[in-house]
Amino acid sequence: MKHFHIYQRIKNRPTYFRCIHPDCKHYLEKELVIGRRAECPYCHDDYVIQRRDLNNKTPHCSNCIAPGYENNTKTTKMKPKDKLRVTKLQTLFEDKVSKFLEGVER
Numbered sequence: 243m244k245h246f247h248i249y250q251r252i253k254n255r256p257t258y259f260r261c262i263h264p265d266c267k268h269y270l271e272k273e274l275v276i277g278r279r280a281e282c283p284y285c286h287d288d289y290v291i292q293r294r295d296l297n298n299k300t301p302h303c304s305n306c307i308a309p310g311y312e313n314n315t316k317t318t319k320m321k322p323k324d325k326l327r328v329t330k331l332q333t334l335f336e337d338k339v340s341k342f343l344e345g346v347e348r
């Protein structure tokens with residue numbers, strides 16, 4: 243299968259990047275990935291990997307904004323898991339406050 247690789251950092255070997263195509267077993271040392279043509283995992287256009295792109299777990303082209311960056315600008319948007327955690331904390335806190343208030347009233 244001929245394609246531009248979509249690189250992703252290998253979990254157990256952080257200085258290596260592998261291709262995430264299901265049928266591709268390609269992987270490469272970080273320094274050798276720089277300057278290579280690759281496919282963007284988001285828009286599927288090809289682009290040349292720069293050193294700074296490799297700070298991402300999944301490098302992508304400069305037209306695509308990193309999902310992490312997007313989260314930073316939209317502060318109201320929360321991951322469902324985080325939302326649940328906040329709700330849980332709020333419930334815990336309200337419980338304590340109401341118990342405290344009950345104690346004061348008595």
Ligand SMILES: [Zn+2]
Pocket residue numbers: 245246247248261262263266267268
């Ligand atoms: Zn590949």
Ligand SMILES: [Zn+2]
Pocket residue numbers: 282283284285286287302303304305306
């Ligand atoms: Zn892209």
